[in-house]
Amino acid sequence: MTSLAHGSDVVAAARAAPDVFLQVTSVRAEQDGERAATYGGPLAGVPYAVKDVFDLAGTRTSGASRFFDGRPVARQDAEAVRRIAAAGGVCIGKTTLSELAYSGLGVNDRFGTPTLQRDGVDHIVGGSSSGSAAAVQAGIVPVALGSDTSGSARIPAAWTGIFGFRPSLGRYPDEGMLPLAPTLDTVGILAADAATLLTTDAVLAADPREPGAAGPTTFVLPHDEYLESCDSAVLERFHATIDRLRSYGVRFERRRVESLDITRSIHAQHLAIVEEEALAAYGRHFERNPELFGAPVRRRLERARTRARERSAEPLRQAMPALRAQYRRELGDAILVSPPVEIDAPTLEQVRSSPEAEDALNARALRLTMALSYLDSPSAVMPAHTASLQLSATSGEDHRVLTAVAHFDTLIP
Template identity: 40%
Template structure:
């Protein structure tokens, strides 16, 4: 047995081990730092690693444990933070060389909440420039390597480094952001769990924005328990529906219509059909119902909202040809140049109508299951970012203001593919409770 055997433990086991003093936070953090040192040069998950402060914090928390004190399930666990959240006296890079000089003056409230809950902030992770891209590529700062297979496989984005850090075992927990799928897509492609919480459930103060009306801070973890621990810590309103005691069973389970799934990898389609039947049995439903959805329209409308808002924030950089930006990101954001403020207001109004229409068909006790991505990852060298958008199945949750989680339940040619579970806004903890049953009782395919 190696000295870092506990890195393979589930999140609950790590938490219990520290609480019961079978494991020290110092040992866990030391093992994580050693893993980062050994693998980050190849995998490129971390921008910055806080080795000294992490070990100092671990010692402080171990001292609390020694006198019988615990801050909760995150006590002593290392957490990585996507490089768009402010941490006092650290530079927030936003995935770009344009933001590489000025340290933050304050710490984002959600990061402070993690610290208060006993989590140890171990470093900042790489991301797609300005958080606008679903394959996870970053040609300015470097693209993290998905550890799911050999070669340089795309990690998914934009929370690429956070997903790679968890998937490779560098850390058990990480934080990303999700505006159109940026937590769920890398979670699905790297084979970890990732969640887009209900919009407004967590604070966005101190977080570099892409589109404030769509942005969310979301957890990534090796399991559902890890998502729950992180979500509980960063939830802003403790009286919000997401923080209430969940009812465990959905009333109806919905699937996509066959036509709405296209284009999708044939093996994903086969596993989707078989998996739906298994989940329905596990959750006590006789059958699944079809929910036709205009996914392409949702994706396009969501993309326009993101482009306008990001262009309004970043037009000085986007319009300056001398600025060294990722050309794909520049092109995506530049779409917002042609969208006027009046048109943007109309697009937000259209969104509200689309939400109302959707909620007329999708009730407070309903569950929608769909693939996270239309295909598994592929080598970075083979990516054409103008083709097959990886956000085809994820943007609906941001656009329609829903809670959504991706779990690593399928394999295609030996590569992970996520299954996505969606419920109405405010059902975050209920969704995680349901997924605890699903992860326990339904086999991965």
């Protein structure tokens, strides 16, 4: 875990990344550093960044949207920020995101689109917590706050090769966080390594337990049909990583988890909960003044408005308790291991080639994470061998997931 040995260097690095940081809080960083030096804490002196959906005292929470241009400055920190600050964390600034956190791609033409170059070509980093993931991947901070509704922390973690975690609903406090779809919204963590992820989880959850030994944990692989929409390259790396783990003595069993299949089927037939709740929050403003929103959000709100005339999210909302109970019966104490995303990070050119291409890529980016959100499955993404893995359990079994992350992290360099 990196401490703030050279605070001015970290602030300078943040200022040099305008597509990542919307605001750099140098005065706050200095104050936090002084407090950490005096009082210590499990994150003493550790620099962190905050996705700009969280209130940070003295700054305006923008949601990376023109819609919030007139929002007043926050008077106090969001509770998640307050807990990290109380643990000694040093806030460097606020990061960009998909507008209103309403996309899995992380593209934002007005506020900044972080990218990674591969072979001289710009690739997107995923969203909606794009800036937080980019700040960690670039080594500016070792940890950042994100949010995760349908995959917003896990997708960019996978595409940037870092750690990302979506907890069970209610594990972390969400007071002072801009909502998108309150039924599914959670605080998320983006971290450079497993130790930082586990420490930050303990701070946010007020859960000081250390991860235990992995013990006789059962690791479950989803059936082939569940992964049939994955690109071949994604599957090849996933299976190569599973084979590597097997060579280290990890045992996997293939199991059909029908609750996942049913959830995806119901989601496809009805209005998505995210669509319904985003439309409820922003629909009347969209109708009065659509120019308040960027083009991707306008398309999603218009689509939700059109679909809402014939469909409802209520069947899915009503089915969730039974589906979560079925998921618990089917998975039990096991850990589900799957790819986090069915496609590799697209190029920025691919995303911008047409609105239809962007929307199709967004749908594919969210496919493997969204069903787990509906099932309230705590899920961690971690780099391993040649792939990123998603480790998931049943609601409330966050500690079991994080123990598995720590175990896998010791096996694969």
